[in-house]
Amino acid sequence: TVSPLQYRGGALHLERVALEAVAQRFGTPCYVYSRAAIEAAYRAYDAAFGDRLHRVCYAVKANSNLAVLNVLAHLGAGFDVVSGGELARVLRAGSKADRVVFSGVGKSAAELRQALAAGIACFNVESAAELERLNQVAGEMGLRAPVALRVNPDVDAGTHPYISTGLKENKFGIPAGDALALYRRAASLPGLRVQGIACHIGSQLTDLAPLREAAGRIAALREALLAESIAIDQVDLGGGLGIAYRDETIPGAAEYAAAISAPFAGSGVEISIEPGRSIVGPAGVLLTRVEYLKPGAQRNFAIVDAAMNDLLRPALYDAHHAVLPLREAGGEAKVWELVGPVCESGDFLAHARTLALAEGDLLALRDAGAYGFAMSSNYNTRPRPAEVMVDGDRIHLIRARETLDDLWRGEEMLAE
Numbered sequence: 001t002v003s004p005l006q007y008r009g010g011a012l013h014l015e016r017v018a019l020e021a022v023a024q025r026f027g028t029p030c031y032v033y034s035r036a037a038i039e040a041a042y043r044a045y046d047a048a049f050g051d052r053l054h055r056v057c058y059a060v061k062a063n064s065n066l067a068v069l070n071v072l073a074h075l076g077a078g079f080d081v082v083s084g085g086e087l088a089r090v091l092r093a094g095s096k097a098d099r100v101v102f103s104g105v106g107k108s109a110a111e112l113r114q115a116l117a118a119g120i121a122c123f124n125v126e127s128a129a130e131l132e133r134l135n136q137v138a139g140e141m142g143l144r145a146p147v148a149l150r151v152n153p154d155v156d157a158g159t160h161p162y163i164s165t166g167l168k169e170n171k172f173g174i175p176a177g178d179a180l181a182l183y184r185r186a187a188s189l190p191g192l193r194v195q196g197i198a199c200h201i202g203s204q205l206t207d208l209a210p211l212r213e214a215a216g217r218i219a220a221l222r223e224a225l226l227a228e229s230i231a232i233d234q235v236d237l238g239g240g241l242g243i244a245y246r247d248e249t250i251p252g253a254a255e256y257a258a259a260i261s262a263p264f265a266g267s268g269v270e271i272s273i274e275p276g277r278s279i280v281g282p283a284g285v286l287l288t289r290v291e292y293l294k295p296g297a298q299r300n301f302a303i304v305d306a307a308m309n310d311l312l313r314p315a316l317y318d319a320h321h322a323v324l325p326l327r328e329a330g331g332e333a334k335v336w337e338l339v340g341p342v343c344e345s346g347d348f349l350a351h352a353r354t355l356a357l358a359e360g361d362l363l364a365l366r367d368a369g370a371y372g373f374a375m376s377s378n379y380n381t382r383p384r385p386a387e388v389m390v391d392g393d394r395i396h397l398i399r400a401r402e403t404l405d406d407l408w409r410g411e412e413m414l415a416e
């Protein structure tokens with residue numbers, strides 16, 4: 001994929017928009033996304049499956065802004081949601097419910113009811129207890145719930161332990177050894193219609209081998225179910241590819257689609273995937289301004305106006321986001337720690353970056369479109385940043401910067 005970011009005349013552009021202009025107009029910190037990059041990433045997955053029956057369900061958790069969802073809905077995307085809130089957003093953004101799958105280990109009865117009433121495409125059920133609850137709720141509503149069981153294939157995805165989900169010790173999915181018995185139980189329940197198998201082994205995967213292995217195990221399970229006359233016509237193989245935060249080599253969408261489809265060759269089964277990061281991650285940047293420079297004997301700190309509450313990934317996972325100056329710098333370069341104003345030593349955005357910095361400089365943190373705004377908070381009573389989408393040379397504010405009134409809405413002081 002081609003990056004939507006480019007220096008032109010010394011100024012960093014996203015599509016045809018100079019990011020300085022965005023910072024000037026909406027202030028910093030500010031998230032900016034490229035519509036073209038989001039669309040290209042979606043289309044690459046969609047095209048990779050060719051004429052095989054497939055569905056690309058964008059994982060809403062990565063970035064749930066209504067404008068992002070709306071752009072994808074226009075392309076005919078499906079959606080993977082993990083809460084009633086995400087389902088409501090997807091419908092609000094103009095998608096039909098029959099393109100939505102519902103994942104997650106802790107769906108409440110109210111969420112099951114909401115999703116049944118809306119008529120979603122599939123519930124990815126993660127435990128025996130959830131299966132019983134879904135059957136009961138559907139029965140009360142006089143409906144049959146479409147289900148897949150999320151099976152844990154016990155494959156090591158080789159990613160960060162916090163975002164690896166396919167091992168036996170993870171809380172996710174149904175242990176492979178329990179799957180057959182649970183499918184028999186599901187097939188016997190009147191409130192359920194068994195239609196699929198789902199799995200998801202982790203996020204930020206850069207190697208196809210574990211994905212291939214997981215797909216193979218799911219195909220074998222499908223055969224075993226067929227032998228018991230439980231027909232599965234849909235498989236959901238989980239999240240998408242990782243992205244190149246540094247210089248990782250990432251397989252192309254076509255290679256990825258070929259790898260996960262191979263075990264299902266010759267079967268008419270519909271293959272779904274649930275990519276989040278790879279659709280919106282490279283499409284977004286977080287703009288921030290240097291407040292103070294604090295060079296020191298041990299380390300040089302650049303204190304910027306974005307913080308861990310705006311972009312949590314570095315603090316939480318020690319994640320790396322490249323830092324680009326909005327103006328190509330002359331000046332003398334030094335090694336800087338980029339830190340935010342939040343009162344925690346863990347509040348950093350980047351370690352040991354060689355940059356020529358001056359107070360007031362504008363910077364972009366790259367690859368911040370996924371799990372950026374979505375994981376932001378108001379810690380330290382910091383209003384969350386504005387979000388902007390560029391489209392060619394047009395600039396759209398898609399979420400206003402929060403105000404202090406937004407922050408204390410709903411709070412009440414004692415009468416005396």
Ligand code: LLP
Nearest residue numbers: 059103200203204239240274275276277371
């Ligand atoms: N499907 C399921 C069931 C998932 O749990 C996830 C991500 C996805 C799909 C989307 O995976 P993706 O295509 O984005 O890799 N906050 C972490 C990532 C957490 C991922 C959680 N599940 C981060 O910032 O790296």
